[in-house]
Amino acid sequence: MIGVLAAIGWAFFQPAESYSIILMPTTWLVFVFWYLVWSVVRYRELPSLGRLLSYGLVVGITAMGIATILLLIPLLLLAILLRWKSTTSWRALGMAVLLGGVLLGASPAWIHNYFVAHDRVFLSAHSGVNFWIGNNPVATGYPKFPPGLHAGQEAMLKDSITTAEKAAGRSLKRSEVSAYWAQQGTRLDRESSTRLAQVSRSKDQELLERLSV
Amino acid sequence: MLPKLVSLARSPTLPVAWGLFLVVLAVRLFCLFQLADSQFLIPQGGDMLFYNDWALRILHGQWTDHTAFYGLPLYAYLLAGIYKVFGFSPFIPGLIQSILEGGTAVIIYRLALLVLVARPLLHLRQRRRRAPAIARR
Numbered sequence: 001m002i003g004v005l006a007a008i009g010w011a012f013f014q015p016a017e018s019y020s021i022i023l024m025p026t027t028w029l030v031f032v033f034w035y036l037v038w039s040v041v042r043y044r045e046l047p048s049l050g051r052l053l054s055y056g057l058v059v060g061i062t063a064m065g066i067a068t069i070l071l072l073i074p075l076l077l078l079a080i081l082l083r084w085k086s087t088t089s090w091r092a093l094g095m096a097v098l099l100g101g102v103l104l105g106a107s108p109a110w111i112h113n114y115f116v117a118h119d120r121v122f123l124s125a126h127s128g129v130n131f132w133i134g135n136n137p138v139a140t141g142y143p144k145f146p147p148g149l150h151a152g153q154e155a156m157l158k159d160s161i162t163t164a165e166k167a168a169g170r171s172l173k174r175s176e177v178s179a180y181w182a183q184q185g186t187r188l189d190r191e192s193s194t195r196l197a198q199v200s201r202s203k204d205q206e207l208l209e210r211l212s213v
Numbered sequence: 214m215l216p217k218l219v220s221l222a223r224s225p226t227l228p229v230a231w232g233l234f235l236v237v238l239a240v241r242l243f244c245l246f247q248l249a250d251s252q253f254l255i256p257q258g259g260d261m262l263f264y265n266d267w268a269l270r271i272l273h274g275q276w277t278d279h280t281a282f283y284g285l286p287l288y289a290y291l292l293a294g295i296y297k298v299f300g301f302s303p304f305i306p307g308l309i310q311s312i313l314e315g316g317t318a319v320i321i322y323r324l325a326l327l328v329l330v331a332r333p334l335l336h337l338r339q340r341r342r343r344a345p346a347i348a349r350r
Contacts, residue, residue, distance in 0.1 A: 002325050004233065006322065010318045023307075028310070031314075038320050109282060113281040117281040121282065124284055126283050126285075174281035175281060
């Protein structure tokens with residue numbers, strides 16, 4: 001009965017409804033996420049190496065769409081270590097196979113970045129600017145584009161490249177652009193603990209206000 | 214390799230799982246058709262426009278711009294593949310995602326069944342099996 005209620009709850013869960021019908025990869029991530037969690041729960045003994053490889057592949061491939069899935073790797077490793085019964089050597093082999101599967105699954109992205117773009121990037125180089133969006137002086141903890149970056153994914157990414165290149169005075173690789181924005185974000189932490197505290201407080205306030213609404 | 218846990222939670226629940234799949238699919242399709250009837254089906258901004266434009270560039274032969282990816286690439290390539298097969302329409306990805314949502318609901322149901330029904334049942338059986346042995350001692 002609880003299972004039925006949970007599934008019916010999912011049917012009318014508004015964010016899931018919205019994400020399923022628009023052009024966003026979230027639905028794919030959610031499906032893969034719960035499939036892997038279910039896989040962890042349903043086995044009591046270490047699955048075959050082939051199955052572990054397939055889990056790694058699924059995580060690696062999905063990471064090329066939404067990297068959040070990589071957070072499942074610790075869960076899978078813990079399942080191998082603590083949950084699934086097996087010998088130590090099989091466990092070690094299982095972990096190696098799982099991680100190998102992840103690397104293999106994500107290989108189209110890193111092969112493109114290393115060998116076509118000649119840039120040392122595993123999946124994508126937009127992590128730096130994302131970090132800056134969450135760690136700039138006017139960050140609220142919610143999606144809000146900082147001054148200097150236009151709203152909208154495409155415009156924001158273009159702005160982030162031109163701003164970083166302007167600051168450097170030369171054309172930059174994407175990994176260098178990412179490093180520039182990550183540096184801007186960490187500078188806030190390093191330079192002033194007061195400013196960092198202010199940003200954190202403003203994020204907390206925003207969160208509390210929204211929760212109280 | 215498949216343990217008892219799974220078989221305990223599997224057999225009588227198949228019609229329920231199919232029912233849940235169809236309910237979720239129906240709810241998602243209702244929303245999708247409403248979106249399709251509106252002006253918002255074709256992306257006009259945000260991440261949706263970003264993925265849509267990227268997919269269209271891939272579809273027109275621009276597979277790479279020879280720089281490292283600046284945004285995760287899989288969904289754009291997936292969309293390009295769907296557009297290639299079915300023609301350009303954001304409706305088809307929505308339809309595929311609606312089917313996936315039905316799958317997610319079934320997984321949630323099965324997960325709840327495993328955690329809340331099958332495992333406690335298994336523990337109960339194990340305890341009962343152990344009980345006479347303890348009594349014999």
